[in-house]
Structures are given as C-alpha cells and as structure tokens.
Amino acid sequence: MFNRLTPATECDHVVPKVQGGTDDEGNLQAICADCRKAKTEREAAEGQGRRLRPSFGEDGWPIGPE
Template identity: 60%
Template sequence: MPSRPARPCKHRGCRALVAGGKTYCDAHAAEEVKWKPDAERGNRHARGYGTYWQKLRTMVLARDCYICRCAECRRLGRVREATEVDHVQPKSQGGTDDPANLSAINHDCHKRKTATEKAAR
C-alpha cells in the first residue's frame, strides 16, 4: 500500500513538508495542541465550563466590548474582534474564574498564547 503524501506544515507561512500523521514540522511542533477525549479529561461541565461559565463568558466579552485585550494587541495598538475569553493566569497555574482574571481575546491570539504557555512548561 502506498504511503500518504507529504503535506505542508500548518504553521502560517511555513513551507516545510511533513509526512505521516504529523501536522507540523519539527521547527513548529510545539504549536500543536493535542486534544484528549472527554472520557479522559471530563466533559465541559466536569472541567468547570458549564452554564455558569457561559454566562460569565458573555459578561466578560460585553465588559471588554468584544475587543481583544491580549498583551500583544495592547502593545501594538491593534484592534481585533474578540470571540473567546482567556484566563490571564491559567487555571493550571492557580488562576481562578474571577472576572479580574478573565479577558476577551481573539481566536488566533488565544491559540498563540496557549501554544506559548504549553511550550514554557
């Protein structure tokens, strides 16, 4: 059986080809988010993202006027639409769901911030 053809790395602008089941080249492997099934990590309610979180999320997005408040956007003076809510201090590092620890963030900024935090661990 022939092997699967190589595909381009998913990192924006990277032209390296990756083979097999990989999605990122070796230089960008840290950007890959490896999702675990709900049976292993628990469903959204078990992880604390149930109905209460949805109401809190809506409140934070409205408070921040649906504008990305990530550090990079603020530093560059960039205005981007926020579609997600981020924990400034991650829950895995002792952060809470207190509105003071939450900020509105753009999807791409959130992916970049999460990948940076994972690489730092």
C-alpha cells in the first residue's frame, strides 16, 4: 500500500492537536488520503494503548513492521 507515489491531497498535523500540536505551518504536512487514514488510525490506537503496524517515523513517512 505504501510503496507507491500518490499526490498529497490533505493537510495533516505532524503532532496531533490533542497531543499539544498547533496549527503552525511547521506542524502541518501535505499527505495523501490513504496515508492520513492510516496515520489517524495508528494515533487513535496508540491513544487507547494499542499499537498498529505499520508505524510512522518522525518525518511522518510510514516505516515497515519492526
């Protein structure tokens, strides 16, 4: 799913607002819809104490299962 180039169509918070992120430009990134959905699902799972794979690096790009 993540081994393809897809145009970024959405704006995403690098650090979610519920975790103290802001709307500052430095905390926003362009991301495709599939990656944003996966990132949001991962963040929700982590908020509930669960962990989904794949995870994402600090730069917001997905990284493979550990």
